[in-house]
Amino acid sequence: xxxxxxxxxxxxxxxxxxxxxxxxxxxxxxxxxxxxxxxxxxxxxxxxxxxxxxxxxxxxxxxxxxxxxxxxxxxxxxxxxxxxxxxxxxxxxxxxxxxxxxxxxxxxxxxxx
Amino acid sequence: xxxxxxxxxxxxxxxxxxxxxxxxxxxxxxxxxxxxxxxxxxxxxxxxxxxxxxxxxxxxxxxxxxxxxxxxxxxxxxxxxxxxxxxxxxxxxxxxxxxxxxxxxxxxxxxxx
Numbered sequence: 438x439x440x441x442x443x444x445x446x447x448x449x450x451x452x453x454x455x456x457x458x459x460x461x462x463x464x465x466x467x468x469x470x471x472x473x474x475x476x477x478x479x480x481x482x483x484x485x486x487x488x489x490x491x492x493x494x495x496x497x498x499x500x501x502x503x504x505x506x507x508x509x510x511x512x513x514x515x516x517x518x519x520x521x522x523x524x525x526x527x528x529x530x531x532x533x534x535x536x537x538x539x540x541x542x543x544x545x546x547x548x549x550x
Numbered sequence: 551x552x553x554x555x556x557x558x559x560x561x562x563x564x565x566x567x568x569x570x571x572x573x574x575x576x577x578x579x580x581x582x583x584x585x586x587x588x589x590x591x592x593x594x595x596x597x598x599x600x601x602x603x604x605x606x607x608x609x610x611x612x613x614x615x616x617x618x619x620x621x622x623x624x625x626x627x628x629x630x631x632x633x634x635x636x637x638x639x640x641x642x643x644x645x646x647x648x649x650x651x652x653x654x655x656x657x658x659x660x661x662x663x
Contacts, residue, residue, distance in 0.1 A: 469649045480641055480654040481593075525593070529649050537648070538583075542592035 439464045441528050443541035451549050456513040458544050460526030463507070469529040470502055470509045474522045475543065481525055485511060516548045552576065554655035556642050562661045563632055571627040571658045575644030582625050583652060584617060585641045593641070599625060600648060632662045 440463040450456040458472075469488055473481035485500040487493045487509065493500045499512040509528070513520055526541040555574040563569050575582050584596040595609035599619040610616070614632075619625040629636055639659050643652040 471651055473654075480639075480657045481652075483651045483653065486651050527652070538595075538652075540593045 439528075439530070439539045441526055441539045441541040443524075443526050443544045445542060446545040447547050448544055449547045449549055450516050452516060452518060454516055456516045456520065456546055456548070458511040458513075458524050458526075458546065459508060460510065460528075460541055461508045462526075462528045462539070464528070464530055464539075465504075465507065466530045467504075467507075467528045470500070471527040471529070472498075472500060472509075472511045473525040473527065474520075475525060476522045484524075513546075518548045518550050521546060521548045554642055554644050554653055556640075556655035556658050558658055559656060560659045560661075562663060565634060565662055566631055568628065568630045569632055569660065571629075571640050571642075571660070573625045573627070573642030573644075573655060575623065575625070575642070576646075576653055577623075579644035579646050579653075580622070581645040581648055581650070582619060583643045583645075584625070584627050585643065586638045587641060587657075588638045596627070596640075629660075632660075634662050636660060637662045 442461045472485045474484050475481045487500040487502045490502050490504050497514045501510045523543040523545050525543045528539050530537040557572045580601045582599040585593045597617045598606040614630045617627045639657045641654055641657045643654045645652045
């Protein structure tokens, strides 16, 4: 059973600080890693994806991947109240398909003004 | 460009009735997924279509649920003899290829009374 674990939160971060969201996964064969943001009552929206070890930056967002330790994280710099949402981590193995894609249950992030 | 389109956005039905939910994926996307999300819960995988391959139906919760994808494009999820526990948001997502990021539609909120 492939597992993707996230702390459910809520994670409370003051406005302007860095929010750090973490995700661990069980399948060492995992190849693709995704972060989705889901506002309450809305559908998930792709924020970042990363395939290689190291950091990938896009604006205020940085995804970090460490395959040896089997974790992927999302950093949000200069956090804004509009970043308050649930963040879903998703992991896909090399086989693709539905059984290769596993979502975590999400971390609820609150940015306090 | 156009995203994933789902209809209806909301559906209220009486227990025991059949419902059909529609998903129009992004043009050119070969993979299509259906998920279900109950209030405050994570994503529950239902069914996956990839090109002309046989669908992965492993997530369908009962034989009251079925789905088809015509011409490799539009998909319909059918729930027969609806029950109150079927009430949830039904999300459709498509991706360009098996390991590509998923793009979600806005979902159909189903309420069974």
